[in-house]
Amino acid sequence: MPKVGMQKIRKPQLIQAAIEAINEYGFSGATVSIIGKNAGVSPAIINHYFGGKNGLFEETMKSLIREFFDILRTRIQQAHDASAKEKVMAIVRASFSQSQTNPEVVKAWMGFWASAMHTPSLYRLQNVYARRLNTSLVVVLRDHFDIDEARNIAQTVAALIDGMWLRGSLSGGIDKARSAKQIQAYLDFVFK
Numbered sequence: 001m002p003k004v005g006m007q008k009i010r011k012p013q014l015i016q017a018a019i020e021a022i023n024e025y026g027f028s029g030a031t032v033s034i035i036g037k038n039a040g041v042s043p044a045i046i047n048h049y050f051g052g053k054n055g056l057f058e059e060t061m062k063s064l065i066r067e068f069f070d071i072l073r074t075r076i077q078q079a080h081d082a083s084a085k086e087k088v089m090a091i092v093r094a095s096f097s098q099s100q101t102n103p104e105v106v107k108a109w110m111g112f113w114a115s116a117m118h119t120p121s122l123y124r125l126q127n128v129y130a131r132r133l134n135t136s137l138v139v140v141l142r143d144h145f146d147i148d149e150a151r152n153i154a155q156t157v158a159a160l161i162d163g164m165w166l167r168g169s170l171s172g173g174i175d176k177a178r179s180a181k182q183i184q185a186y187l188d189f190v191f192k
Helices: 007-029 032-039 043-050 053-078 084-095 103-116 120-141 147-170 176-190
Strands: none
Touching (some): 007 103, 043 053, 053 084, 053 103, 084 120
């Protein structure tokens, strides 16, 4: 039986071990046994805290999504007095932040997106993430555009972010500066 109070220590440790296992073995190859070994715990601990591999992966993605929106919130607050275009770029920069574009984390996100198509709990998380990102963009864009145009631009910016992520991850790394510059060029066009 796990020690009292260990959950607060073990959960983040197991999430990090899951990210490391996904990095090395992929989403499907990262077994409870491998993750437990990486974390220095019995696989039974993973089952106890998360109900198994799927529960751990769901919690891992929740953790990465929370981290992303914490970064996003900070970036938007820092750009509080900026123009709508600068606030959108703050969101873009949050999407390409150092912690989110770490190669291990990128592989976890990519595995998450691929698995979301087949795993209802991950699909639900993907929808929550996508809606929150879209809402953040629309709220900022409404300062400059009517609601329909704000929604259209938000959808395009989100697609550009996702596209930069996909292309970057498949080509060996996300070029954050180049990706942000290309999205900035789109925003320069729509904010004329």
